[in-house]
Amino acid sequence: MTRNNDDKSAISRRNVLRSSAALSVAGLALPGAAQQEGLPNEIRIGGRISGWIGMEPDAIAEERNPTLTLVEGETYTLTWENLDGAGHNFNIESEGGDEQFVSTEIVAGAGTTQTVEFTAQDGMAQYYCGPHPVSMRGDIEFTDAGADGATGAEQPGQYIGQGPTVGLETVAEGSLTTPTSMTVADEDADRRFITDQTGQIYVHGPDGLQEEPFLDVSDQLIEFMDFDERGLLGLAFHPDFAENGRFYIRYSAPLGDDMPEDYDHTFVLAEYQTTGDDNATADPESERRLLELPEPQFNHNSGALAFGPDGYLYVGTGDGGAANDVGLGHVQDWYEANEGGNGQDTEENHLGGILRIDVDGESEGRPYGVPDDNPLVDMGDQLPEYYAWGFRNPWGMSFTSGGELLAADVGQNLIESVNHVRAGGNYSWNVKEGTYCFSTETPNSPPDQCPETTPDDVRGGEELLDPVLEYPHELGAIQSPPDAGGDGGNATGNATENGGAGGEAAADGTRQGGGVVGDQIGVSIIGGYLYEGGQIGGLEGGYVFGDWSLDGESPGTVFVARPPENWQDAGGEDLEDMFLDPPTEDDGDNETAGNETASNETDGNETGGGDGLHPTGEGRANGGDGGGTQESARAGLWPIEQIQLEGEAAQDGRPNGYVYAFGEGADGELYVLTTTTATVEGDGAVHRLVPADGGNGGDGGGMAGGDDAGGNETAGGNETATGNETDG
CATH class of the missing domain: 2.120.10.30 (TolB, C-terminal domain)
Incomplete structure (x- = not known):
């Protein structure tokens, strides 16, 4: 396959593939603006199975699993509210979980609050919920400046987060050339x-x-x-x-x-x-x-x-x-x-x-x-x-x-x-x-x-x-990445060539205000399945999919996307509860009820107020050639993580071959279908996703027994060879 190497005009968008700020980036971090100074001494967050939600101060408001930036030696009062009625508690541990700094009683009942006081100390690395340690997990960082200080730690803008570590076990090879699908029949x-x-x-x-x-x-x-x-x-x-x-x-x-x-x-x-x-x-x-x-x-x-x-x-x-x-x-x-x-x-x-x-x-x-x-x-x-x-x-x-x-x-x-x-x-x-x-x-x-x-x-x-x-x-x-400043880039529609006034290319290859020139994610999406097996806790409730090749010449990648709670019914009354980054009040005037068609509504893909690429303009088109503004893109796109694969069929967190398809077994466990070349003459193979060595596929711990796994998260083109385009 060949790729179109024409220079691409810069695109400004406030929320493209937003991942939780707590996630590190699997080779895809963008240099962002300096993070805010240390948080004030009183912090409020909400807790639900799909993740912690920042409430106060404004620096973390509405963020999912927000990074808590603390000053060593300062005493903090953190109050969290139970948002879904499930049992939760609040814990702080070291990197790797060797040392426990804070652990509270499990509290159930929607609206219940729990307050914990602690002193920030060296070694604190992550906070999490004991019953839901995978989806409800965020990072702790330290800065020398307090809430009124002048400096803060660098925090990358996030597009693709680092997902769970999952094993890749080869189950079929030899006769296959380019496997294009795997399915099961309803039989014994x-x-x-x-x-x-x-x-x-x-x-x-x-x-x-x-x-x-x-x-x-x-x-x-x-x-x-x-x-x-x-x-x-x-x-x-x-x-x-x-x-x-x-x-x-x-x-x-x-x-x-x-x-x-x-x-x-x-x-x-x-x-x-x-x-x-x-x-x-x-x-x-x-x-x-x-x-x-x-x-x-x-x-x-x-x-x-x-x-x-x-x-x-x-x-x-x-x-x-x-x-x-x-x-x-x-x-x-x-x-x-x-x-x-x-x-x-x-x-x-x-x-x-x-x-x-x-x-x-x-x-x-x-x-x-x-x-x-x-x-x-x-x-x-x-x-x-x-x-x-x-x-x-x-x-x-x-x-x-x-x-x-x-x-x-x-x-x-x-x-x-x-x-x-x-x-x-x-x-x-x-x-x-x-x-x-x-x-x-x-x-x-x-x-x-x-x-x-x-x-x-x-x-x-x-x-x-x-x-x-x-x-x-x-x-x-x-x-401009989502976290690179106030409105995430130019606020007047598409950025000009190479970033224009809103994001001119800097000498070091990055764009002013964030963004990187040339970091490849993929070229051709490969659809997959909502994970509904039971072996890999880090994938529960996630949509597992991939990309055929990193750049058209290298092997592919496997991702997991995290649907918000009740994504199947999104478009209802409580939109702010559906989305990880909900629409603002100003955006709401332009929303439809989930982009309803004449016969059915879609999920969570509303039309509404603008961002950098999709600005709120002078009215929307009534269709045809009216040329309405690009208001349809919404915050609330499912955040994406790169699954870190390990095993003989994987290298550097990715499969060894081009990814052509995914399959689902009768037990709900998933398979990745690959081949060694971009032509119809490779060596094909089928691999099963399995728990990583020594775990169940989730950084920071697996799912607790009896959890509602829906929506759980980890802590952390052109077409395929049967769908890949030769002219870009």
Whole structure:
């Protein structure tokens, strides 16, 4: 893969991938402004399972697990309030936990307060809650200056925090080339099914990887290039697989005779069945093609498949490929400021969205049924299979045990993101890339303004929804970190080239006011799963995902994002309780109730007041080409941490290979699928995430028995080779 090396204009945004100030940075720290002087002698914080919340003084207000900056020898009175009714207490310990300085009784009951007095002394390093030592943990730092002093300790701005240490155990290798998915069927057998891009489905069982494939469709695929995004890309088992033996695959076939001759290949969704009652092997002659879509380019093929709790099959589709959602095969949409727009079109083709079909039915000549409650069913000029749209390349799509759909979307040149998908949701591509406005003419420089809704004559008018998490390809794209000063950078929209007046490049390579030139995070997001296993306490309640490669030439990275409490229902009345960095009163006038669509509300991705990149301007657009200000990006994006991997398959905290996919076992434990090269000729492997040696995957201790693990935290691009873009 090659990357676009054009200089990126600086982007100013107050909250991009905000992590708790207590977290150290896994190689991604940004030099920030000097932290405030030592805190006053009276401190107030709140406590809930997802973390401590700063209350007083203002220096720590609303911060999650705020760093307590103290002066050695000073006596402090700390009062904490129980915010959720669970049992909590307050403790202070040394680095590594060898020495305990403070420990109080456990207090339960919402609204209950507890006051502790202590003298700051050398060796104090962290404070935490005993019953919830992973999620409720913050740092203690010392400074020579008191509350009225002139100096303070340097505190880096945070984008990606250091996450828990987790083991990486290889469970399958040898026959695999480029594993693209791993899933299980609802059956009694202990089997995990692994798709290989080259056309095989392998079974991993108690005795390891079976030598003979469960199914081989390699003779039905296109002819591969060295670097390719086509192939066998997805697999899903019918909810009644144990009884009917039916399953579904997504692969790339040669171009059909009835398709445009200048197109590239055929998108195939096919049903297969097994050969016997034991479902041991598939019948290669049983194929029934449900969908055949003409694909104009070789890339942006998605491949994600998943059955929802409703029994319907959800099918991800990319925007047609090439770059920017323009060129051959990309139709013109309603947004005239940008060319192309399969992501915004739901009339001409099925590209750039998530489809929802009934594999047990038929309708109007289709070999599948269309659910009556699909959002576009009653709009005669719309394609009824659509469930959601506005996607570039959904790579990794999963349902939680509670039925919530999370889908990663590979970005163009700047931003990778994950969306909480609801029926009828428009997730903004190519009007926006993540929370940033997008221009097909200047894809490396987001414009100042773009619509926040479609026009009324486009599906009745709908919000353009923001993701729940996002991160930039490199920190050099961000002009100012969250903690680098009052408003986090320029307050008048996008920063000028190289930082402009608000953040000019300094001689040492950093930007004035914070920000670093050139620190790489990744290039292509790989969607994962909400961790719902029980073995790794440091991951409980977190969304585990990754990036294909650090820079297109190096192995990938595994992350965990921390959803706020009740993220599934965000958009309700108590927004400030939903977000780690809640909206201000000034922002509230512009909020919608969670960006509600005509049929469903999204979670926690409100439109509202501005920040550096998304300023509060002179009114918002009513859709179309009105050019409203970028108000949709909100504080409250899920904070992200880099999981520190260890084991023979890891090096320097990251896996040894390119990350292509994640899998979830029947027990809720997660797997990482990798290969050794960026081409279709590597050595593939499947690795299981396991507790780190000597622990359960959480720095500073594991989960206490019986905890509600939801939302717990640790203390602490372009596309993949099957979704990676060659032209940036």
